[in-house]
Amino acid sequence: MNLTExxxxxxxxxxxxxxxxxxxxxxxxxxxxxxxxxxxxxxxxERNKIVGAMALYxxxxxxxxxxxxxxAAEGLPKEVRYEEIPGGQYSRFVLTGPYSNLPQASGRVWxxxxxxxxxxxxxxxxxxxxNDPMSTPEDKLITEILVPTA
Numbered sequence: 722m723n724l725t726e727x728x729x730x731x732x733x734x735x736x737x738x739x740x741x742x743x744x745x746x747x748x749x750x751x752x753x754x755x756x757x758x759x760x761x762x763x764x765x766x767e768r769n770k771i772v773g774a775m776a777l778y779x780x781x782x783x784x785x786x787x788x789x790x791x792x793a794a795e796g797l798p799k800e801v802r803y804e805e806i807p808g809g810q811y812s813r814f815v816l817t818g819p820y821s822n823l824p825q826a827s828g829r830v831w832x833x834x835x836x837x838x839x840x841x842x843x844x845x846x847x848x849x850x851x852n853d854p855m856s857t858p859e860d861k862l863i864t865e866i867l868v869p870t871a
């Protein structure tokens with residue numbers, strides 16, 4: 722697994738985020754949330770410019786699959802929610818490779834955070850999908866795992 726193990730402190734910017742939220746075991750709810758969201762992608766993009774994708778998650782068992790928008794959302798399908806994510810300081814780890822490595826990578830990130838006794842604020846962690854899986858080879862996919870630290 723190709724994961725950076727030295728966290729880099731970054732400032733995440735204000736982000737316009739449209740998402741589907743589910744609760745339960747991540748391995749079960751995450752694929753369902755993404756499937757539902759992708760079925761609505763065309764309707765979302767009719768009035769909004771999608772500029773990225775990311776997941777937000779919070780223990781225990783709250784998962785959001787969503788798209789990053791260029792501006793505040795307009796005319797969304799009723800199945801999705803919109804929030805303006807204020808941003809803030811995060812410890813960033815980078816996974817290069819297939820999304821199937823994300824559970825193991827995320828587990829390793831939280832081990833490192835715990836071992837280093839990093840203060841984690843009460844906020845969502847982020848998986849920011851840097852490149853497009855439709856046009857990027859699986860071994861070249863880049864995912865930023867961002868832990869909300871003070």
